[in-house]
Amino acid sequence: xxxxxxxxxxxxxxxxxxxxxxxxxxxxxxxxxxxxxxxxxxxxxxxxxxxxxxxxxxxxxxxxxxxxxxxxxxxxxxxxxxxxxxxxxxxxxxxxxxxxxxxxxxxxxxxxxxxxxxxxxxxxxxxxxxxxxxxxxxxxxxxxxxxxxxxxx
Amino acid sequence: xxxxxxxxxxxxxxxxxxxxxxxxxxxxxxxxxxxxxxxxxxxxxxxxxxxxxxxxxxxxxxxxxxxxxxxxxxxxxxxxxxxxxxxxxxxxxxxxxxxxxxxxxxxxxxxxxxxxxxxxxxxxxxxxxxxxxxxxxxxxxxxxxxxxxxxxxxxxxxxxxxxxxxxxxxxxxxxxxxxxxxxxxxxxxxxxxxxxxxxxxxxxxxxxxxxxxxxxxxxxxxxxxxxxxxxxxxxxxxxxxxxxxxxx
Numbered sequence: 207x208x209x210x211x212x213x214x215x216x217x218x219x220x221x222x223x224x225x226x227x228x229x230x231x232x233x234x235x236x237x238x239x240x241x242x243x244x245x246x247x248x249x250x251x252x253x254x255x256x257x258x259x260x261x262x263x264x265x266x267x268x269x270x271x272x273x274x275x276x277x278x279x280x281x282x283x284x285x286x287x288x289x290x291x292x293x294x295x296x297x298x299x300x301x302x303x304x305x306x307x308x309x310x311x312x313x314x315x316x317x318x319x320x321x322x323x324x325x326x327x328x329x330x331x332x333x334x335x336x337x338x339x340x341x342x343x344x345x346x347x348x349x350x351x352x353x354x355x356x357x358x359x
Numbered sequence: 360x361x362x363x364x365x366x367x368x369x370x371x372x373x374x375x376x377x378x379x380x381x382x383x384x385x386x387x388x389x390x391x392x393x394x395x396x397x398x399x400x401x402x403x404x405x406x407x408x409x410x411x412x413x414x415x416x417x418x419x420x421x422x423x424x425x426x427x428x429x430x431x432x433x434x435x436x437x438x439x440x441x442x443x444x445x446x447x448x449x450x451x452x453x454x455x456x457x458x459x460x461x462x463x464x465x466x467x468x469x470x471x472x473x474x475x476x477x478x479x480x481x482x483x484x485x486x487x488x489x490x491x492x493x494x495x496x497x498x499x500x501x502x503x504x505x506x507x508x509x510x511x512x513x514x515x516x517x518x519x520x521x522x523x524x525x526x527x528x529x530x531x532x533x534x535x536x537x538x539x540x541x542x543x544x545x546x547x548x549x550x551x552x553x554x555x556x557x558x559x560x561x562x563x564x565x566x567x568x569x570x571x572x573x574x575x576x577x578x579x580x581x582x583x584x585x586x587x588x589x590x591x592x593x594x595x596x597x598x599x600x601x602x603x604x605x606x607x
Contacts, residue, residue, distance in 0.1 A: 241458070242482060242540045246601060257597075259544070303604070321484065323604040329596065337597070339604040342485040345459075 211235050215315065218284045222277070223291075231315035232284065237265065239318055245340035251333050253278045267313035278338070283311040287358035298326050298336055307343055307351040319348045361392035362555060363412055367419040367547065368398050369472045371525050372500070377581035378417075384578045385415075388565045389558050399499070401471045414555040419443070420545045421473035424599045426552075433556065434548045434595040435563045436587035443547060444520035445478035445540045450508055451533050458485055458538050461515060463492040468504040468513035471497060474545065477605055479517035482538050505530050545598060548590055563589065
């Protein structure tokens with residue numbers, strides 16, 4: 207858990223790139239990334255979740271049924287700058303691998319940090335979706351990312 | 360025409376004879392000659408694969424990517440309940456108790472096993488450790504990784520979990536796990552090359568039936584396996600995509 211966590215609870219209106227929005231509960235409490243696990247998900251080309259592994263379900267706080275069929279941006283924490291996700295989508299749209307540090311929002315409003323890698327899934331030359339694999343980041347990388355993202359919001 | 364079978368060099372030595380028994384079983388099923396070629400070196404095996412010398416291979420997940428996407432091999436089956444997991448261990452009396460306790464400058468005992476080494480390095484990232492601030496001692500087996508740890512030549516060791524579990528109880532009691540991966544979807548596969556394709560359907564059918572047949576069960580037991588599960592193309596692609604995210 208981050209030493210800066212206050213445990214404060216609030217509500218934030220999160221606006222997504224597609225024009226939709228939702229009022230999300232935000233709790234200033236970090237859930238530590240579990241040792242040795244990889245969070246794995248896949249989406250279709252438009253970002254709709256098609257696969258979620260057990261670690262994803264446990265860390266996000268959602269059930270599998272709640273995750274499958276919704277946009278991956280359900281995990282977006284309001285502290286994450288939109289420019290970070292633009293960079294992600296611009297990179298994978300070129301068929302390249304994207305890697306970065308991401309603060310994710312849990313269903314209960316708490317958060318967890320990940321080192322995320324996203325790659326396009328190409329089958330017979332066609333883009334069929336994306337695979338995202340998240341792993342445990344170091345505390346120093348989280349601190350660096352927090353400082354950087356504040357300047358980008 | 361004699362076909363060539365090979366096995367990724369990371370298989371446990373206790374199952375060496377099992378692969379010879381499997382090779383005999385295989386020849387009977389296919390009614391054709393099959394030669395079992397074993398390697399100590401991952402690089403030497405890869406060179407022979409690239410030169411078209413191997414027709415059927417029990418491949419580690421890292422090599423499965425090259426076999427399927429570059430060389431046109433096809434995954435037939437995977438071993439049941441045999442995910443490839445990685446353990447980072449230290450000496451039991453070492454005061455460091457988790458990965459984050461490890462610092463720059465440590466020496467790591469590892470093997471040439473690409474999956475275990477890659478996953479070991481990924482699990483060190485949370486301690487800000489990478490190839491630029493640690494040193495390595497490459498060992499030929501997990502027994503020698505344990506020896507390097509116990510002799511004080513290394514601070515931490517990378518093990519295939521199955522390899523760690525097969526160490527003697529005496530050796531394991533002198534070590535402790537700092538972390539063990541829990542990925543569950545990365546595993547070895549039995550992969551058929553172009554010359555094996557004509558036998559692929561029959562071979563898959565016989566492999567899946569092994570556990571139903573007393574002789575087949577004995578062969579499986581000698582290899583330390585419970586049975587085979589069919590591996591659909593998309594399951595293979597999914598595993599390879601996942602591994603691609605882990606490789607820089």
